[in-house]
Amino acid sequence: MKFNKVLDDVKIYEAGKPIELVVREYGVDPKDIIKLASNENPYGTSPKVIKRIQEISQNMYMYPDDSMFQLKESLANKYNVESSNIIIGSGSDQILEFAIHAKCNKNSKILMAKTTFAMYEIYGKQTGATIIKTEDAQHNLEQFSKLYKEHNPEMVFLCLPNNPLGECLDTKDVYEFLKEIDSETLVIIDGAYSEYAKYKDENKKIIVDDLISKFPNVLYLGTFSKAYALGGMRVGYGIGKKDIIQNLYKLRPPFNITTLSLAAAIEALNDEEFVKECIAKNFEEMKRYEDYAEQKGFEYIPSYTNFITIKFDDKYISSEVAQNLLQRGIIVRDLTSYSMNAIRITIGKKEQNTKVFKQLDEVLDILK
Amino acid sequence: MKFNKVLDDVKIYEAGKPIELVVREYGVDPKDIIKLASNENPYGTSPKVIKRIQEISQNMYMYPDDSMFQLKESLANKYNVESSNIIIGSGSDQILEFAIHAKCNKNSKILMAKTTFAMYEIYGKQTGATIIKTEDAQHNLEQFSKLYKEHNPEMVFLCLPNNPLGECLDTKDVYEFLKEIDSETLVIIDGAYSEYAKYKDENKKIIVDDLISKFPNVLYLGTFSKAYALGGMRVGYGIGKKDIIQNLYKLRPPFNITTLSLAAAIEALNDEEFVKECIAKNFEEMKRYEDYAEQKGFEYIPSYTNFITIKFDDKYISSEVAQNLLQRGIIVRDLTSYSMNAIRITIGKKEQNTKVFKQLDEVLDILK
Numbered sequence: 001m002k003f004n005k006v007l008d009d010v011k012i013y014e015a016g017k018p019i020e021l022v023v024r025e026y027g028v029d030p031k032d033i034i035k036l037a038s039n040e041n042p043y044g045t046s047p048k049v050i051k052r053i054q055e056i057s058q059n060m061y062m063y064p065d066d067s068m069f070q071l072k073e074s075l076a077n078k079y080n081v082e083s084s085n086i087i088i089g090s091g092s093d094q095i096l097e098f099a100i101h102a103k104c105n106k107n108s109k110i111l112m113a114k115t116t117f118a119m120y121e122i123y124g125k126q127t128g129a130t131i132i133k134t135e136d137a138q139h140n141l142e143q144f145s146k147l148y149k150e151h152n153p154e155m156v157f158l159c160l161p162n163n164p165l166g167e168c169l170d171t172k173d174v175y176e177f178l179k180e181i182d183s184e185t186l187v188i189i190d191g192a193y194s195e196y197a198k199y200k201d202e203n204k205k206i207i208v209d210d211l212i213s214k215f216p217n218v219l220y221l222g223t224f225s226k227a228y229a230l231g232g233m234r235v236g237y238g239i240g241k242k243d244i245i246q247n248l249y250k251l252r253p254p255f256n257i258t259t260l261s262l263a264a265a266i267e268a269l270n271d272e273e274f275v276k277e278c279i280a281k282n283f284e285e286m287k288r289y290e291d292y293a294e295q296k297g298f299e300y301i302p303s304y305t306n307f308i309t310i311k312f313d314d315k316y317i318s319s320e321v322a323q324n325l326l327q328r329g330i331i332v333r334d335l336t337s338y339s340m341n342a343i344r345i346t347i348g349k350k351e352q353n354t355k356v357f358k359q360l361d362e363v364l365d366i367l368k
Numbered sequence: 369m370k371f372n373k374v375l376d377d378v379k380i381y382e383a384g385k386p387i388e389l390v391v392r393e394y395g396v397d398p399k400d401i402i403k404l405a406s407n408e409n410p411y412g413t414s415p416k417v418i419k420r421i422q423e424i425s426q427n428m429y430m431y432p433d434d435s436m437f438q439l440k441e442s443l444a445n446k447y448n449v450e451s452s453n454i455i456i457g458s459g460s461d462q463i464l465e466f467a468i469h470a471k472c473n474k475n476s477k478i479l480m481a482k483t484t485f486a487m488y489e490i491y492g493k494q495t496g497a498t499i500i501k502t503e504d505a506q507h508n509l510e511q512f513s514k515l516y517k518e519h520n521p522e523m524v525f526l527c528l529p530n531n532p533l534g535e536c537l538d539t540k541d542v543y544e545f546l547k548e549i550d551s552e553t554l555v556i557i558d559g560a561y562s563e564y565a566k567y568k569d570e571n572k573k574i575i576v577d578d579l580i581s582k583f584p585n586v587l588y589l590g591t592f593s594k595a596y597a598l599g600g601m602r603v604g605y606g607i608g609k610k611d612i613i614q615n616l617y618k619l620r621p622p623f624n625i626t627t628l629s630l631a632a633a634i635e636a637l638n639d640e641e642f643v644k645e646c647i648a649k650n651f652e653e654m655k656r657y658e659d660y661a662e663q664k665g666f667e668y669i670p671s672y673t674n675f676i677t678i679k680f681d682d683k684y685i686s687s688e689v690a691q692n693l694l695q696r697g698i699i700v701r702d703l704t705s706y707s708m709n710a711i712r713i714t715i716g717k718k719e720q721n722t723k724v725f726k727q728l729d730e731v732l733d734i735l736k
Contacts, residue, residue: 244369
């Protein structure tokens with residue numbers, strides 16, 4: 001059967017390997033598996049949120065409040081905006097989908113960094129849009145500016161900090177760049193890991209109400225999947241001017257998050273203390289990865305997130321390292337598909353990281 | 369900011385009013401609210417499923433197994449098909465979205481009954497496709513055939529049984545109709561309420577493996593939202609030939625259902641006994657609604673689902689009846705937006721229905 005031609009060019013996203021797959025394919029005991037491939041919060045969900053979900057689990061038969069009144073109110077308070085500036089998605093991923101499908105078609109152009117979140121390109125290609133990438137893997141605003149002037153794209157993506165590399169632009173530089181952008185160009189600022197970035201460095205902090213009032217063509221994205229430890233519950237949000245939000249609403253399916261997800265997100269916002277503790281531990285543990293890489297002579301990208309990207313240059317082949325770790329029950333992300341000889345490792349808990357270093361020592365020894 | 373022109377013509381779906389809204393707007397105690405507006409299973413989720421979710425609620429921080437291996441295996445066994453014939457969606461709603469966006473564009477035509485599930489038209493208009501509807505509100509295959517020959521649409525929708533009206537075509541008539549359809553036309557058979565229909569009448573039963581092997585251009589949809597009592601968890605599925613499924617996969621976002629939803633759906637398939645009991649009670653209680661309507665002299669549509677549509681003709685105005693019930697904490701669906709002077713009521717539990725009849729008596733008395 002024939003389908004729309006644009007689909008011919010669409011790739012399917014390759015998710016981090018789940019624990020279930022490693023159990024099935026390598027017969028590793030689930031208890032021994034360390035999954036550091038999808039940037040989940042390794043400290044788990046807040047106990048308060050778990051308690052809340054257990055209390056209301058009998059409500060699974062009921063659709064959620066599709067207005068998402070309470071969650072939008074809470075987010076509006078947190079960000080000092082109106083509820084009408086907010087749209088909730090099944091992960092911020094779904095807001096990307098709404099925005100790209102609302103704005104782009106086969107005549108559109110989309111500008112992004114060479115190596116950034118894969119779904120920007122995948123959703124873009126679903127509309128038939130042309131993808132324009134900077135030469136540098138990491139965000140380089142000079143290259144963004146040059147390409148912006150050259151191509152006049154309908155959309156620009158800034159991933160701050162950037163997944164899967166971990167770098168982050170300074171907010172003042174982002175503001176300077178945004179001044180150059182036409183008001184008809186929709187700029188997405190993807191803040192999926194922003195809680196980590198602003199903890200590490202005040203210069204990376206974005207004040208969302210200031211951002212969208214100064215730049216009415218910007219849509220800011222946030223998520224509960226990372227620092228808020230609800231990756232499995234699929235809740236994210238977009239914040240922007242009402243006219244943008246209203247247009248995205250036209251593509252929002254009803255009941256796009258679950259009844260339990262809605263309750264979990266609301267409760268997660270009541271436990272900011274938990275989030276702060278997780279982030280503090282994250283950077284303590286990240287230091288150990290940096291030390292490890294330096295000791296082995298590997299280059300790494302200083303990271304403003306909960307993961308670190310380690311490059312192997314000519315010393316090892318990243319796919320072999322990842323595969324050998326996988327057989328030992330340690331799941332990391334090989335970046336070969338991003339044309340990099342590197343692996344991305346989520347910063348785990350202390351005891352997990354200790355095991356990773358031990359296993360990595362052994363694997364590197366075998367592959368030497 | 370300008371967005372794609374097709375959005376100008378897209379309406380936003382009006383969901384059944386949530387309990388939270390009635391609490392907020394009318395100050396009714398949540399305990400006194402009876403929500404019979406969204407065709408949820410009023411008997412609640414299976415206790416086995418609730419237990420399972422409570423056990424694994426600490427996994428909310430982790431993304432689900434994006435291959436959905438185990439759920440697809442279970443569904444493949446249930447329907448006697450291969451896992452590769454199945455795609456999982458955030459409700460069968462999302463499969464509709466994939467199918468329409470994969471198949472249609474502004475040059476496409478989509479054929480459906482005049483009064484059927486609103487999302488067919490909404491997703492259709494998102495692609496710019498032209499919507500063609502039968503003259504009759506209920507499914508009329510003669511009209512479908514005539515319009516099919518006249519317009520040669522890219523997609524045809526059959527909602528079996530039909531939401532929001534409740535009627536259901538016989539399977540043998542559907543098969544005869546499908547023989548007339550070109551293999552390049554994608555036919556969606558939406559079986560969201562099929563469990564109810566086949567319980568009431570064997571002639572409505574669709575054997576899915578037979579259907580898709582005889583008609584490779586058919587995509588069958590099922591859901592966990594209705595008989596399986598997981599409306600709030602957003603899990604549905606499409607079953608069809610591999611080439612259709614593979615194309616829909618190109619539009620599937622990663623992690624499109626939650627970690628808890630995946631586990632809930634798997635467990636729900638292990639408790640078919642619960643589903644059967646709910647359906648049996650549904651039709652016992654539906655008899656009371658039929659009796660009530662007859663006693664009041666209201667016409668109703670014989671229903672193969674878990675809801676009943678009652679028409680008021682000139683006797684009452686449906687929006688007034690619905691509004692008066694709402695103020696008393698009883699939420700039903702007014703069908704004015706479907707150009708009908710009728711209300712759709714989900715068949716509740718015995719004690720709920722008794723209260724509905726009592727309150728409806730009072731409301732009708734006031735509005736007389």
